[in-house]
Amino acid sequence: METLLNRYRNITVLLLVIFAQLVLLAYQVKNGSDVRLIRVWAVTAVTPVARIIEGARGGTQGFLQNYVFLRDSRAENERMRTELGRLKLENQFLKTELATADRAKALRAFEQRSLSKMIAARVIATATGASASAVFVDRGTTSGVEKGMAVVTPDGIVGKVLAAYPTASQVLLATDPSFAAGVVSQKNHVRGILKGLGHGNCRVDYVQNEEKVETGEWFYTSGDDRIFPKGMPVGQVTSARPGNPFQDISLDPAGLAGGLEEVLVILEGVHQEIPELKTSSQPVYLAPPPPPSPGDAQPASDQAASTGPNNAPVLATDADKLREHYKEVSDAQGHKFGDNPVGSKAVNFNLPVKPGENPAPAAKTQPPAAPATAAAKPEAQAKPPTAVRVPPQSAPSPQPETQ
Amino acid sequence: MRYSDEQSFVYSQRETQISRFKAWVLFLVPLAAILFQVYIPLFFQFLAYLELPLIVTVYFALMRRSPIGGLLVGALVGLAQDSLSKNPLGMFGITKTIIGYVAASVGLRLDVDHPLIRLILGFFFFVFHQFIFWALSRGLLAQQVPFETQRTLVLGLLNAIVAVSLFHFLDKLKERT
Numbered sequence: 039m040e041t042l043l044n045r046y047r048n049i050t051v052l053l054l055v056i057f058a059q060l061v062l063l064a065y066q067v068k069n070g071s072d073v074r075l076i077r078v079w080a081v082t083a084v085t086p087v088a089r090i091i092e093g094a095r096g097g098t099q100g101f102l103q104n105y106v107f108l109r110d111s112r113a114e115n116e117r118m119r120t121e122l123g124r125l126k127l128e129n130q131f132l133k134t135e136l137a138t139a140d141r142a143k144a145l146r147a148f149e150q151r152s153l154s155k156m157i158a159a160r161v162i163a164t165a166t167g168a169s170a171s172a173v174f175v176d177r178g179t180t181s182g183v184e185k186g187m188a189v190v191t192p193d194g195i196v197g198k199v200l201a202a203y204p205t206a207s208q209v210l211l212a213t214d215p216s217f218a219a220g221v222v223s224q225k226n227h228v229r230g231i232l233k234g235l236g237h238g239n240c241r242v243d244y245v246q247n248e249e250k251v252e253t254g255e256w257f258y259t260s261g262d263d264r265i266f267p268k269g270m271p272v273g274q275v276t277s278a279r280p281g282n283p284f285q286d287i288s289l290d291p292a293g294l295a296g297g298l299e300e301v302l303v304i305l306e307g308v309h310q311e312i313p314e315l316k317t318s319s320q321p322v323y324l325a326p327p328p329p330p331s332p333g334d335a336q337p338a339s340d341q342a343a344s345t346g347p348n349n350a351p352v353l354a355t356d357a358d359k360l361r362e363h364y365k366e367v368s369d370a371q372g373h374k375f376g377d378n379p380v381g382s383k384a385v386n387f388n389l390p391v392k393p394g395e396n397p398a399p400a401a402k403t404q405p406p407a408a409p410a411t412a413a414a415k416p417e418a419q420a421k422p423p424t425a426v427r428v429p430p431q432s433a434p435s436p437q438p439e440t441q
Numbered sequence: 442m443r444y445s446d447e448q449s450f451v452y453s454q455r456e457t458q459i460s461r462f463k464a465w466v467l468f469l470v471p472l473a474a475i476l477f478q479v480y481i482p483l484f485f486q487f488l489a490y491l492e493l494p495l496i497v498t499v500y501f502a503l504m505r506r507s508p509i510g511g512l513l514v515g516a517l518v519g520l521a522q523d524s525l526s527k528n529p530l531g532m533f534g535i536t537k538t539i540i541g542y543v544a545a546s547v548g549l550r551l552d553v554d555h556p557l558i559r560l561i562l563g564f565f566f567f568v569f570h571q572f573i574f575w576a577l578s579r580g581l582l583a584q585q586v587p588f589e590t591q592r593t594l595v596l597g598l599l600n601a602i603v604a605v606s607l608f609h610f611l612d613k614l615k616e617r618t
Contacts, residue, residue, distance in 0.1 A: 063529055067582065163525075166479055166525045
């Protein structure tokens with residue numbers, strides 16, 4: 039037995055080590071939890087070294103930049119002696135430009151402008167692996183960072199916190215294939231799921247072919263994923279073409295363009311509206327509408343919407359006027375529509391309507407067209423029955439009962 | 442001489458060529474390789490494709506010519522790499538354990554001091570590493586990740602070129618006997 043073990047010692051150790059790691063892996067996969075202690079040790083061991091290296095790099099860079107800046111300032115002061123007024127203004131302009139260009143200040147400005155509560159963090163390392171799409175930032179649980187929090191820059195979303203350790207956090211970038219976020223397009227409000235591709239670009243999934251998405255269109259977070267607050271910029275569409283079963287939409291993540299140095303971790307997200315798309319066309323001037331003259335009739339749409347006294351609808355069309363006329367004629371002859379006993383006399387619509395016989399209220403008709411109103415005027419009384427303004431083609435029907 | 446005797450002779454000859462390293466080299470070089478991988482790609486993104494922990498594992502396994510030593514180095518480097526990655530612990534660990542074992546076994550059979558052999562081995566072990574990792578991702582984690590052959594071959598070549606240079610540098614850290 040001992041000889042056998044000695045003979046296969048190497049392969050036995052190999053199998054044992056692999057088996058132990060398989061058990062470790064199976065434990066994590068089955069429980070869905072991590073062996074956190076090992077990771078905390080590793081991150082805590084690596085973070086100080088990374089901080090020192092980053093500090094040394096930043097210090098060296100800062101020293102060089104300050105030196106160059108001071109040298110430039112001195113030269114500029116000399117020039118300012120000769121060209122005081124103009125160079126003072128120019129100097130002020132350059133200082134403002136420098137301040138605006140400063141990334142940290144831009145981050146702070148964004149942080150203050152945004153409604154969400156954020157904390158600034160510096161990227162100190164990337165995750166291991168040849169195609170790593172995760173980074174480490176120098177803020178951890180001691181700064182209030184928790185797993186699942188959104189990470190953004192003023193330009194757009196960056197990713198989400200995959201794991202939070204005391205001194206650092208691991209951030210899964212939006213380009214990772216396992217990353218997903220709910221997005222919505224700016225122009226047509228098309229909803230989809232943002233997914234990483236493992237390299238620079240992302241894709242927007244689950245968008246029907248019928249939905250309209252244009253190249254160059256911006257996508258924003260929809261807030262559906264409960265990670266990113268609504269209204270954060272995501273990126274611009276680089277290509278959109280029909281696919282099977284959904285559209286193939288490629289997107290350039292704006293937050294990851296130009297490298298990552300400082301990011302913002304959203305501690306408490308506040309949803310915002312998606313900004314309206316600014317159209318490139320010039321606005322068209324519209325003059326105010328003309329004032330209504332006393333003789334003008336009310337527009338048909340207004341007439342239809344308006345009502346007369348006692349909430350009776352104001353007559354608007356010729357058919358309404360004709361109907362009203364028939365009603366007046368029938369009322370003048372004592373006929374009641376819907377009450378036609380056997381032997382009753384049919385209404386004679388050719389008889390003129392006498393003003394005094396009209397029991398219908400005058401207010402029911404429009405002043406110019408209503409016979410009752412016309413009857414109030416002496417000259418109207420002398421006019422023939424055509425004064426009711428019934429068009430000849432719509433002459434009274436010989437079958438009034440059918441009304 | 443029979444074949445088995447000849448084989449034993451070659452083995453014993455290789456075993457006499459076992460390189461020894463000081464403890465700090467065995468600790469600091471893999472640590473530096475991992476730090477390189479987590480820090481340098483921040484500024485030079487293309488260097489993210491450089492698998493320095495793998496190259497270091499292969500080097501120590503080849504040079505020490507001990508399968509058990511190789512697999513242990515591989516397991517430790519892999520687990521350290523796992524703890525700084527988004528993968529569950531054990532993915533890089535198992536991969537590099539196998540790589541370390543195979544590299545040490547190869548080291549017993551080949552003259553690994555020759556640059557051309559080192560170039561071929563560097564290329565082979567990178568592709569092998571990527572393949573094992575891909576197979577584990579699919580088999581154990583059920584991740585539908587594609588195996589990008591062309592990309593892997595190109596990266597394998599680049600890593601092999603870097604490996605030859607790095608091996609040459611690491612040779613200078615060997616203990617003189």
